[in-house]
Amino acid sequence: MHFFFYDAKERGLDAWTRANFSKLPKEFTVRKTKFVGLRFNPVSTNIMVAYTDVLSYCIDLAKMEFRQIPRYRGILFMDFLENGELTVVERPWRHIVVELPDPLYRVRYGT
Numbered sequence: 001m002h003f004f005f006y007d008a009k010e011r012g013l014d015a016w017t018r019a020n021f022s023k024l025p026k027e028f029t030v031r032k033t034k035f036v037g038l039r040f041n042p043v044s045t046n047i048m049v050a051y052t053d054v055l056s057y058c059i060d061l062a063k064m065e066f067r068q069i070p071r072y073r074g075i076l077f078m079d080f081l082e083n084g085e086l087t088v089v090e091r092p093w094r095h096i097v098v099e100l101p102d103p104l105y106r107v108r109y110g111t
Contacts, residue, residue, distance in 0.1 A: 043083065
């Protein structure tokens with residue numbers, strides 16, 4: 001998984017991407033799961049949150065700091081409010097599985 005900042009006016013990669021892409025930590029770039037969303041803090045535009053359904057990272061683009069946020073699991077949505085407060089909607093996977101219907105057809109092997 002890679003992400004780049006693209007400058008539409010210049011029709012190329014942003015200066016931040018060219019300068020810092022090689023400095024990104026491996027646990028951030030080499031992943032099996034894809035990021036579902038990227039959100040920028042409207043109060044501090046150097047702060048970004050990248051999240052999947054099971055984990056999230058707080059990224060300070062100015063300082064090149066990447067911190068995992070271990071608090072949230074089962075993330076459905078994440079975004080910042082106008083005052084910079086982070087809002088998270090989460091639903092544990094076990095609650096979703098309970099509400100799934102039974103399978104229509106189940107193959108039983110070895111019976």
